[in-house]
Amino acid sequence: MTDTIAAIATPYGSGGIGVIRISGPKAFDIAAVLFSTTKHWPKGCKKLESHKVYHGYVFDRKNISVIDEVLLITMKAPSSYTAEDVVEIQAHAGTIVLRTILDEILSCGARLSEPGEFTKRAFLNQRIDLTQAEAVADIINAKSVNALKFAASQNLGTLKSSIQELRQKLIQFLSLLEVNIDFPDDVDPFEPSQKEMELVDDVLKTCREFIRQHEDACFLKDGIRIAICGAPNVGKSSLMNRLLAQDRSIVTAIPGTTRDPIEEGLNIEGIPFVIADTAGIHQTDDLVEIIGIEKAKDHIIASDIVLFMKEPDTVFSDREFEKMVPLENQAGKKVIFVINKIDLDKGNLPTLSEKYRHIPTIEISALLNKGINKLKQKIVTISIGHLDMEKSSVIPNLRHKKALEQTVASLEAVKTGLANKLEEEILAIDVKSSIDFLGTITGETASLDILDNIFSNFCIGK
Numbered sequence: 342m343t344d345t346i347a348a349i350a351t352p353y354g355s356g357g358i359g360v361i362r363i364s365g366p367k368a369f370d371i372a373a374v375l376f377s378t379t380k381h382w383p384k385g386c387k388k389l390e391s392h393k394v395y396h397g398y399v400f401d402r403k404n405i406s407v408i409d410e411v412l413l414i415t416m417k418a419p420s421s422y423t424a425e426d427v428v429e430i431q432a433h434a435g436t437i438v439l440r441t442i443l444d445e446i447l448s449c450g451a452r453l454s455e456p457g458e459f460t461k462r463a464f465l466n467q468r469i470d471l472t473q474a475e476a477v478a479d480i481i482n483a484k485s486v487n488a489l490k491f492a493a494s495q496n497l498g499t500l501k502s503s504i505q506e507l508r509q510k511l512i513q514f515l516s517l518l519e520v521n522i523d524f525p526d527d528v529d530p531f532e533p534s535q536k537e538m539e540l541v542d543d544v545l546k547t548c549r550e551f552i553r554q555h556e557d558a559c560f561l562k563d564g565i566r567i568a569i570c571g572a573p574n575v576g577k578s579s580l581m582n583r584l585l586a587q588d589r590s591i592v593t594a595i596p597g598t599t600r601d602p603i604e605e606g607l608n609i610e611g612i613p614f615v616i617a618d619t620a621g622i623h624q625t626d627d628l629v630e631i632i633g634i635e636k637a638k639d640h641i642i643a644s645d646i647v648l649f650m651k652e653p654d655t656v657f658s659d660r661e662f663e664k665m666v667p668l669e670n671q672a673g674k675k676v677i678f679v680i681n682k683i684d685l686d687k688g689n690l691p692t693l694s695e696k697y698r699h700i701p702t703i704e705i706s707a708l709l710n711k712g713i714n715k716l717k718q719k720i721v722t723i724s725i726g727h728l729d730m731e732k733s734s735v736i737p738n739l740r741h742k743k744a745l746e747q748t749v750a751s752l753e754a755v756k757t758g759l760a761n762k763l764e765e766e767i768l769a770i771d772v773k774s775s776i777d778f779l780g781t782i783t784g785e786t787a788s789l790d791i792l793d794n795i796f797s798n799f800c801i802g803k
C-alpha cells in the first residue's frame with residue numbers, strides 16, 4: 342500500500358496564492374481533520390466530494406485556531422494528476438503560512454514528498470508514460486517558446502504513441518518468429534515475406550527520422566550558434582550590438598579592434614541563439630591579432646550559421662570566403678552574405694560568385710540600424726523554416742536519442758540476420774532487444790536507475 346505524500350507545489354517566497362498538494366489514501370481524511378467550511382467552532386466539514394472546490398478555513402490539528410482562509414480542491418482516484426486521491430489547498434502564499442499548513446498535514450500522517458514524486462506516481466499508476474513525465478520537466482524548464490512547443494506536444498503523448506506503434510509492429514514480427522521457435526515441426530521453416538522485411542525497414546526508417554529530428558530539435562534547446570566574420574572594420578561589432586540591442590562589443594574606426602571572440606545569448610522570435618563577434622580575419626604580424634584570428638576561425642567552424650560580412654566597394658572572392666569558411670567545414674553550415682554600410686553611397690556593392698550564388702544576401706547599415714529586422718527574419722527562416730514544432734513528436738532528449746540509436750543497431754542486426762537466413766532463435770534475440778530499447782523510451786522497460794535519475798531532477802511538489 343502506498344503512503345500519502347504532501348508538499349508545497351508553488352515556489353518559495355511570498356506571492357498571491359500558494360498551493361499545497363496531498364496525494365495518497367489518507368488525503369481526504371487529512372483534509373477532513375484540518376479543513377472546515379465554517380470559521381467558528383465547532384468546526385464543520387461536510388463530506389468532501391470529488392472534483393469540487395470548497396471555500397473554508399484550515400485549522401491546526403487540535404482545531405483551536407484558524408491558520409488561513411483557503412480554497413480546497415478535491416480529486417478522487419483515479420481521476421487526478423497522480424491517479425490517487427488528491428487534495429489541494431490554495432492558501433495565501435507566504436513561507437510561514439504554507440510551512441505551517443504543511444506541518445499540520447505531515448503531523449496528520451502524510452510524508453514530505455521527494456522531488457518529482459507526484460509525477461512519478463502518475464507514471465507508476467500508468468496515467469502517463471515516461472516521455473510525458475519528461476515533458477512535464479521540459480515544460481517547466483523551457484528556455485524558449487519553441488522548446489515549450491516541443492514539450493507541450495510531448496506532454497500530449499505524441500512521442501508515446503509513435504513509439505508504441507513501432508513497438509507493436511516489432512512485437513507482431515517477434516510473434517511470427519516465435520511460432521517457429523515453439524513449434525518447429527508443425528510449421529514451415531521461417532521464411533520472411535516481403536511484407537515482414539518491409540516492416541523492419543519501416544521501423545528502421547522511422548527511428549532514423551526521429552534521430553534526425555532530434556538533432557534539429559537540439560538546436561532549439563541549446564541555442565543555434567551564429568558567428569559573425571569578415572575583414573577588419575567591416576562592422577562586425579556594430580552588427581553584434583545592433584542584434585543584441587545593447588553596446589556589448591567595442592566599436593572603433595581602428596581596424597583590428599576586436600581580439601577575443603565575444604559571445605552572447607540572443608532570442609529571436611522565441612528561438613535561442615548564441616552569437617559570437619570575432620576578430621577581423623586578415624594577414625597580420627601582430628601576435629595578439631594572430632591569436633584572435635585563430636579563435637575566430639574556431640568559432641566559425643563550430644557555428645551553425647555564419648554571417649559573412651563585406652562592405653561596399655570591395656569584391657567577394659571565393660578565396661577570401663573559403664579562408665574564413667573552409668570547404669571541409671561548409672557541410673551543414675548555413676551562410677548569410679551581409680553587406681554592411683549601405684548608407685555610404687560609394688559605388689559598387691559586392692556580388693556573390695557563381696559558385697556561391699545560392700547564399701542569401703542581406704543589405705544593412707549597422708550604423709543607421711537599417712535592414713537589421715530583415716536579417717533577423719532571414720536568420721529565423723534558415724534556422725527553422727523546415728521544422729514543424731507543434732506537430733513534432735521529437736524533443737531534444739539525449740536519453741531518447743541513445744535508445745533510438747540502440748534500436749537502430751539491433752534492427753540492423755535483424756536485417757543482416759534475415760539476409761543471411763539465420764535461425765529464428767538468433768533473430769528473435771535482436772528483435773527482442775530492439776523492442777526493449779524502444780520500451781526504455783516510454784518506460785515500459787526502463788530500469789530503476791533511469792527512473793530515479795529522471796524524477797530526482799524535478800522540483801519538490803511536482
Ligand SMILES: Nc1nc2c(c(=O)[nH]1)N(C=O)[C@@H](CNc1ccc(C(=O)N[C@@H](CCC(=O)O)C(=O)O)cc1)CN2
Pocket residue numbers: 360416419420421422429468
Ligand atoms: N491546481 C493544479 N493545477 C495544475 C496541475 C495540478 O496538479 N493542480 N497540474 C499538474 O501538473 C497541471 C495540469 N495537469 C493535470 C494533468 C492531469 C490531471 C488529472 O486530474 N487527470 C485525470 C482526470 C482528468 C479529467 O478529469 O478529465 C486523468 O487523466 O485521469 C490534472 C492536472 C498544471 N496545473
Ligand SMILES: Nc1nc2c(ncn2[C@@H]2O[C@H](COP(=O)(O)OP(=O)(O)OP(=O)(O)O)[C@@H](O)[C@H]2O)c(=O)[nH]1
Pocket residue numbers: 572573574575576577578579580591592593594595596597598599600619620621622681682683684685705706707708709
Ligand atoms: N557608414 C557606416 N559605418 C559603419 C557601419 N557599421 C560600422 N561602421 C563603422 O565602421 C567602423 C568599424 O566598425 P566595427 O563594428 O568596429 O567593425 P569590426 O568589423 O568589428 O572591426 P574589427 O573588430 O576591427 O574587425 C566604425 O567606425 C563604425 O562606426 C555602417 O553601417 N555604416
Ligand SMILES: [Mg+2]
Pocket residue numbers: 577578579590591592598599618619621
Ligand atoms: Mg570588432
